Amino acid sequence: MLDAVQIREVLEDDWQMVRDVRxxxxxxxxxxxxxxxxxxxMFAENHWRMRLRSATTWVVDDGGTARGLVAMIQEPGSPTSDRHIVQLWVAPEARRQGKAWALLDAVWSAAKSQGAETVSLWVADGNHAAGDLFVRAGFERTTERHARSRDxxxxxxxxxxxxG
Structure with missing residues (x-):
């Protein structure tokens, strides 16, 4: 199913593609x-470029159209052996085709090559589809919870x- 699409790391000059899919x-x-x-x-070009300089980001590139994305950061306050996933998303028309798995594989490979021992992420309570995906991918639930910053x-x- 991934024949026509490519998971590729994007750079600062890809800011418009990342902005559009985000x-x-x-x-x-x-x-x-x-x-x-x-x-x-409201974000200007310089903000999108800064995001791409501060986070390793991949997109599901379907002939120049991004149909998904994920980013990996060193989360402030986390151990240096941890890499953190932010903004994993796949477009509805591209779901259930292995693209989320491929994005997670890109993160896993990059984290491992950087010597990380863990990859972590936050999932909103009630987002069962995402939680189930991550558990199937081998993530373990923790008892660590906090209020969402937006609400x-x-x-x-x-x-x-x-x-690791």
């Missing part, structure tokens, strides 16, 4: 993210994958 993700699945469409629509009445849980 805004689509926020438009179509607004409750899955800690940010909002209104907030990110403190909602919580999210940290999941961790041991790779």
């Amino acid at each position: 805004l689509r993700a926020l438009r179509e699945d607004p409750d899955a993210f800690g940010s909002s469409l209104a907030r990110e629509e 403190e009445s909602q919580t999210e849980e940290r999941l961790v994958l041991r790779i």
Whole structure:
């Protein structure tokens, strides 16, 4: 199913592609993210470029159209042996075709090559599709929870994958 598409790491000059797919993700699945469409629509080019300089990012590139993305960062305050996944999303028409798995594989490979021992992420309580995907991918649920920054009445849980 991944024959016609490519998972590729994007660089700063790909900021428009990343912006477009990120805004689509926020438009179509607004409750899955800690940010909002209104907030990110205000970002200028320099903000998108800065994001790509500070996070390793991959897209599902379908002939020049991004149909998914994921980014990996060194989360502030986390151990240096951990890499953190942010903004994993796949477009509805591209789901259930292995693209999320391929994006996770890109993160796993990069984290491992950097000597990381774990990969972690936060999943909003109630986002069962994402939680199930990550558990199937080998992530373990933790008891670590906190209020979501965008809406403190909602919580999210940290999941961790041991790779080292």
